[in-house]
Amino acid sequence: MSTAPARTPVAESTDTALREDERTAIAEHARTCFPGLLGEGGSGFDDLAVLDGESAGRWYQRTVDGARYFHSSGTSGQPKRIPWTPAEDDWYVGEKHQLFSDWLGGCRRGFISLAVGHNAGSAHLVFEQLGLAVHDAGLTTLADQREAVLSFGPDVLYCSPTTLDRLVTALGDAELLRPVRRIITNGEVLFPALRRRAQHRFGLADDAVIDTYGSTEIGTLAASCPACGRYHFLDGLYPEAVPVEDLPAGVRAPRAGCAVLAISSLKRTAFPIIRFLTYDVIEGLRRTSCGTPRFTFDRVVGRCDDIVNYGELFSTYELADLIRGWLPGAGWFVFSECNDLTVVVEGVEPTGFRDELAQRYPLHSQMVDLGLLPAPDLHFVEQFDVFTTRANLPRALGGKDVRRVVPSGLDERWLADLAPSP
Numbered sequence: 001m002s003t004a005p006a007r008t009p010v011a012e013s014t015d016t017a018l019r020e021d022e023r024t025a026i027a028e029h030a031r032t033c034f035p036g037l038l039g040e041g042g043s044g045f046d047d048l049a050v051l052d053g054e055s056a057g058r059w060y061q062r063t064v065d066g067a068r069y070f071h072s073s074g075t076s077g078q079p080k081r082i083p084w085t086p087a088e089d090d091w092y093v094g095e096k097h098q099l100f101s102d103w104l105g106g107c108r109r110g111f112i113s114l115a116v117g118h119n120a121g122s123a124h125l126v127f128e129q130l131g132l133a134v135h136d137a138g139l140t141t142l143a144d145q146r147e148a149v150l151s152f153g154p155d156v157l158y159c160s161p162t163t164l165d166r167l168v169t170a171l172g173d174a175e176l177l178r179p180v181r182r183i184i185t186n187g188e189v190l191f192p193a194l195r196r197r198a199q200h201r202f203g204l205a206d207d208a209v210i211d212t213y214g215s216t217e218i219g220t221l222a223a224s225c226p227a228c229g230r231y232h233f234l235d236g237l238y239p240e241a242v243p244v245e246d247l248p249a250g251v252r253a254p255r256a257g258c259a260v261l262a263i264s265s266l267k268r269t270a271f272p273i274i275r276f277l278t279y280d281v282i283e284g285l286r287r288t289s290c291g292t293p294r295f296t297f298d299r300v301v302g303r304c305d306d307i308v309n310y311g312e313l314f315s316t317y318e319l320a321d322l323i324r325g326w327l328p329g330a331g332w333f334v335f336s337e338c339n340d341l342t343v344v345v346e347g348v349e350p351t352g353f354r355d356e357l358a359q360r361y362p363l364h365s366q367m368v369d370l371g372l373l374p375a376p377d378l379h380f381v382e383q384f385d386v387f388t389t390r391a392n393l394p395r396a397l398g399g400k401d402v403r404r405v406v407p408s409g410l411d412e413r414w415l416a417d418l419a420p421s422p
């Protein structure tokens with residue numbers, strides 16, 4: 001028997017198609033801010049293609065007056081450069097303010113550990129405007145962050161899921177100055193087991209945790225609702241389940257009930273969030289009425305491309321290049337069950353491989369060194385075909401069209417007797 005409070009029942013519809021007025025508003029926004037997207041003679045929503053990573057490429061090069069720039073992980077080894085204007089920053093902070101102000105009522109001290117990126121850059125301001133005293137841990141060691149929590153005594157934690165989990169471990173049953181009453185997470189997928197563990201440590205009910213979901217391109221897309229438990233899309237954002245036939249080559253089709261998410265935003269003017277393909281897979285997209293009618297979904301399931309949620313987004317491009325350089329033609333797979341990183345590579349581990357891997361992913365390596373991320377778990381296997389057969393993975397070694405990211409964990413039995421003895 002669950003003791004969780006009953007969720008508010010909500011009216012819902014399985015209809016996820018955009019209404020005519022929504023399509024018109026998106027086309028109008030594109031016409032005003034990004035006319036290049038409509039093509040010659042185009043004017044309506046149907047003239048707007050889904051904006052995949054390749055077509056979005058040129059927009060990352062654009063310089064926008066007065067904007068500041070954030071960087072996110074690129075799939076081609078090049079970090080993407082994303083402009084945010086002061087007006088967009090104000091809107092972003094205002095939305096967060098609205099999202100959290102009532103829910104954080106009575107809270108006085110906020111602890112932030114969000115590494116880098118647009119959200120990390122503005123979280124401090126959001127808390128300050130809500131009247132909270134703030135400790136922003138930035139990129140500091142886990143031990144320092146533990147000390148900061150113990151001495152600062154926050155009643156709100158605003159962390160990435162992985163950092164939250166490591167903080168829970170580091171804190172153990174240490175006595176807190178004052179109870180943690182609220183937790184906000186952002187950045188990776190907040191897995192249910194991880195959420196439960198944090199709730200248990202701090203003695204919190206379901207409605208004391210809000211998970212926010214967003215990206216550097218878009219800002220906050222959605223937040224988990226304390227009332228119904230589903231994720232609410234923010235106002236001015238229009239989600240679409242991308243039809244399988246419109247997915248770019250090499251992208252995995254989602255399983256039934258799930259959708260690859262494209263999003264249009266009427267809020268962003270410096271970067272075209274117009275049918276923008278997020279490569280995120282979400283489950284249960286539908287219109288519901290919770291407070292007001294809106295789009296909601298049940299959860300983020302993962303991604304449909306070769307980027308992994310590992311602290312910050314982790315593009316496998318550099319890893320692939322590294323393996324090609326050291327072990328030409330070797331097969332390899334990446335497993336990421338819970339914001340972690342496990343790699344199985346065909347062959348014998350070359351001396352210096354780990355060092356070069358660390359050099360190619362400086363931010364992830366820094367987070368591992370600080371204790372904020374688990375180290376990558378690397379396995380080199382000579383009998384790779386035995387491994388792939390056991391794991392039911394495709395055999396084509398070195399093939400370009402093999403999906404390298406396996407959206408599940410590694411079963412240690414697949415490696416039994418195969419890994420060289422330490």
Ligand SMILES: [Zn+2]
Nearest residue numbers: 225227228290
């Ligand atoms: Zn709700």
